[in-house]
Amino acid sequence: MDRRNFVRLGVAGGVAALFAPAVANAGKSSGALSSNMAGGIYYTAANPGRWGKKINGHLPMIEKGDGQIQVITGHEMNAHSHYITKHILLDGDFNYITEVLFDPIKDKAPKSVFNTSKYNGTVYVVSHCNKHDAWVNSITL
Numbered sequence: 001m002d003r004r005n006f007v008r009l010g011v012a013g014g015v016a017a018l019f020a021p022a023v024a025n026a027g028k029s030s031g032a033l034s035s036n037m038a039g040g041i042y043y044t045a046a047n048p049g050r051w052g053k054k055i056n057g058h059l060p061m062i063e064k065g066d067g068q069i070q071v072i073t074g075h076e077m078n079a080h081s082h083y084i085t086k087h088i089l090l091d092g093d094f095n096y097i098t099e100v101l102f103d104p105i106k107d108k109a110p111k112s113v114f115n116t117s118k119y120n121g122t123v124y125v126v127s128h129c130n131k132h133d134a135w136v137n138s139i140t141l
């Protein structure tokens with residue numbers, strides 16, 4: 001790459017960085033999964049986007065227990081070729097709380113349990129597939 005292209009890309013990257021915060025906050029400002037990011041950046045049951053036939057195997061199913069939630073994604077764990085990489089717990093404002101990483105060799109199913117005793121209202125769970133991206137579901141505690 002010559003110096004001229006290098007400088008051009010650097011300027012373009014700087015401009016993109018100026019707009020990135022606005023883009024990143026666009027989904028958060030609505031405070032709901034109905035933003036226009038659903039179906040493109042992440043997927044939901046209502047907005048499965050290009051993965052319309054993949055809802056059942058990717059949407060995290062959440063069950064509420066006493067001070068905790070259990071999350072199950074009905075997806076295969078086929079070694080490193082196709083598996084759920086992690087479950088991520090977010091609070092009602094989409095702030096990261098914690099996550100559970102899965103080992104596709106050792107873990108037979110993508111199941112996780114999160115302590116939610118310090119939270120109330122809505123929490124979100126992201127289930128990430130190595131081929132079919134991030135899926136989000138929520139539950140009210």
Ligand SMILES: [Fe+2]
Nearest residue numbers: 129130131132
């Ligand atoms: Fe998948």
